[in-house]
Amino acid sequence: MKVLDKTFFERNTCEVARDLLGKYLYRRTEKGLYRAVISETEAYHGEEDLACHCAKGRTPRTEVMFGPAGHIYVYLIYGMYDMLNFTTMPEGFPAAVLVRALGYPEVWDGARFVPVKKRTDGPGRLTRALAIDRGLNKRPLTPGTGLWVADGGLRPEKIITTPRIGVDYAGEWKDKPRRFYIPAESGIFKSNSEI
DNA sequence: TAAGTGATACGC
């Protein structure tokens, strides 16, 4: 297992968002070790991007996006759902990738990963399924944190690009092609498994 | 189609 580090995240946000597709997201809690394949992402890049929270500039909430790459940005939306983001770009440039969906969720049973029946499609659902909340905000993406990303997942055979969801307020920025996902019907979630 | 839920940023 090769854990993705700062070098991976310290790049253009759209590139990182695309490259994250098919990677494994790991989550370790007292309840167990979970993993799932990242299948949908969105890029939020720079203060000019009116869809990005960092368009407001440096505030307590956006502070983490101005920090170094490869850190976790989690915020609460609609009083109910925690949204999971990874910071990108070098320190000083605010940007992040929103993780919107995961596929093939599994849990470690002591000998192997076995499928788990939980919905992980949707940014609010996946954080609930993997017990991800604001306690992880500003932490680095490492095994020590209990949340990290690693190679060894899937190689997407097809990637769809569309505008981002739920950012109609963002003027000209709402139509920018910054959402990326692996189409579910590509059957890519079928053949998979390794320790 | 609309309600639920609370942090955030901004105006006063």
Add this chain to the structure above:
DNA sequence: CGTATCACTTAC
């Protein structure tokens, strides 16, 4: 201080 808004989900 008050309050409009929100990178969503679920149940009517």
